[in-house]
Amino acid sequence: MIFHRLKVGFHRLGSPPTFHKLCRVLSPWLWAGFLVCAAIGLYQALYVVPPDYQQGDSYRILFIHVPAAWQAMAGYVIMSILAVIALVWRIRTVEIMTMAAAPVGAAFTALCLATGSLWGKPMWGTWWAWDARLTSMLVLLFIYLGIMGLYAAFEDRRKGARVACILVLVGLVNIPLIHFSVEWWTTLHQGATIRLLGESRMHPSMMSPLIWMTVGVKLMFGAALLDRARNDLIDQDRRKNWIRQLIGEGATGDNA
Amino acid sequence: MLSPMKALLRRDLRLAVRHGGESLMPLIFLFAVIILVPLGVGPGPNLLASIAPGMIWVAALLASLLALEQLFRPDLEDGTLEQWWVGAGSPAALVVTRLFSHWLITGVPVIVFAPLAAEMLYLPDSALPTLMLSLLIGTPVLSLVGGLASALTLGTNRGSVLLSILVFPMVVPVLIFATGGVAAAAEGLSASAHMGLLTALLILAVTLVPLATTAALRLNIE
Numbered sequence: 001m002i003f004h005r006l007k008v009g010f011h012r013l014g015s016p017p018t019f020h021k022l023c024r025v026l027s028p029w030l031w032a033g034f035l036v037c038a039a040i041g042l043y044q045a046l047y048v049v050p051p052d053y054q055q056g057d058s059y060r061i062l063f064i065h066v067p068a069a070w071q072a073m074a075g076y077v078i079m080s081i082l083a084v085i086a087l088v089w090r091i092r093t094v095e096i097m098t099m100a101a102a103p104v105g106a107a108f109t110a111l112c113l114a115t116g117s118l119w120g121k122p123m124w125g126t127w128w129a130w131d132a133r134l135t136s137m138l139v140l141l142f143i144y145l146g147i148m149g150l151y152a153a154f155e156d157r158r159k160g161a162r163v164a165c166i167l168v169l170v171g172l173v174n175i176p177l178i179h180f181s182v183e184w185w186t187t188l189h190q191g192a193t194i195r196l197l198g199e200s201r202m203h204p205s206m207m208s209p210l211i212w213m214t215v216g217v218k219l220m221f222g223a224a225l226l227d228r229a230r231n232d233l234i235d236q237d238r239r240k241n242w243i244r245q246l247i248g249e250g251a252t253g254d255n256a
Numbered sequence: 257m258l259s260p261m262k263a264l265l266r267r268d269l270r271l272a273v274r275h276g277g278e279s280l281m282p283l284i285f286l287f288a289v290i291i292l293v294p295l296g297v298g299p300g301p302n303l304l305a306s307i308a309p310g311m312i313w314v315a316a317l318l319a320s321l322l323a324l325e326q327l328f329r330p331d332l333e334d335g336t337l338e339q340w341w342v343g344a345g346s347p348a349a350l351v352v353t354r355l356f357s358h359w360l361i362t363g364v365p366v367i368v369f370a371p372l373a374a375e376m377l378y379l380p381d382s383a384l385p386t387l388m389l390s391l392l393i394g395t396p397v398l399s400l401v402g403g404l405a406s407a408l409t410l411g412t413n414r415g416s417v418l419l420s421i422l423v424f425p426m427v428v429p430v431l432i433f434a435t436g437g438v439a440a441a442a443e444g445l446s447a448s449a450h451m452g453l454l455t456a457l458l459i460l461a462v463t464l465v466p467l468a469t470t471a472a473l474r475l476n477i478e
């Protein structure tokens with residue numbers, strides 16, 4: 001019985017008004033969660049954790065850099081899963097969500113590159129190096145931009161979304177390349193310090209703010225994704241009846 | 257199964273021969289870039305020799321972009337593309353044929369004239385076989401990836417700029433391994449690791465790109 005109700009609920013999400021309602025209800029909670037997590041995380045990162053014995057205070061940028069980098073890649077994986085659902089089941093709201101994920105992912109990729117660059121100047125002595133990790137991250141940014149550009153270039157938004165979904169799946173090849181780039185090529189960027197399995201090579205005191213920031217960034221990704229999807233949906237359906245009813249019967253009366 | 261592919265290949269090659277000047281454009285463009293390099297960075301043989309692999313590869317990449325805009329568009333406009341789906345052959349096989357003819361027309365001349373370009377930029381003779389090999393393995397990937405980008409942008413009306421933006425991130429690995437191999441060969445090291453990775457990219461592209469290209473074309477004729 002519960003499974004059946006879940007299934008019906010999932011199918012209802014394909015309907016624009018239901019999807020719109022869900023976005024509107026969920027997004028403030030996600031934003032609130034992000035603010036709480038980020039407040040705790042940033043407080044710990046800036047005041048509680050001691051300075052690094054070599055880098056002093058400048059290492060603290062990692063609490064933004066690392067969650068942003070993770071989210072840039074996780075966002076791409078989420079976008080790819082959405083793209084498969086959109087292409088296979090042709091659900092319009094999922095197509096819109098896939099396209100909404102691209103600008104948010106691009107923003108996190110840009111944030112990751114910018115913070116890395118700011119840290120690199122005092123630490124590596126250069127803003128940029130043509131290292132495997134950095135280059136593959138830059139390529140990820142351009143893949144995100146290509147997806148956004150392709151979606152925007154179509155007059156028929158649905159067709160644009162579907163074509164861009166194919167590009168999303170093609171670009172997925174880059175994700176393992178980014179992830180393993182620090183292990184396959186020994187260049188400037190350090191290897192993975194934090195492991196899900198086994199012991200991390202990071203001081204335990206730094207873990208807590210990093211976890212708070214990571215959770216916060218994930219919530220923010222979700223909130224921004226839902227907000228963007230909702231706006232895109234409203235924009236596409238602005239002449240449809242359910243939007244008019246949403247605005248209120250009075251507006252409908254004026255137009256009629 | 258084979259006859260539609262053969263017919264398409266014959267038609268594409270015949271068109272390329274009859275529009276001789278147009279088909280040579282990518283090659284002329286390649287040499288225009290190669291000639292500009294010494295004028296831009298200075299004619300010192302040492303400098304030119306060290307940047308030669310990269311410059312030849314970048315020029316080959318840019319040259320392969322030229323014909324992409326017209327790869328599927330004329331067929332879309334006169335309705336031939338729809339016939340690929342209603343006709344006897346499998347659409348994916350026809351897509352592969354079209355990409356293969358694109359490679360024959362734009363890729364093969366680049367490989368044939370690569371020694372001349374290499375000589376113009378003072379590439380050491382020892383690196384020339386690796387350069388030719390890297391072009392032989394790498395230019396089909398350029399055609400495949402370019403064909404995919406061309407299919408993706410087919411339904412838009414400002415395709416050409418977008419097309420190059422889509423191609424660029426996808427060909428970065430090709431450029432890295434190809435030029436890395438040629439540079440290794442120029443220093444007397446083995447290029448087999450680079451060439452192996454380049455071949456892996458080719459296999460990946462040959463297996464996946466035709467499927468994605470066919471799907472993208474299908475969406476665009478709907």
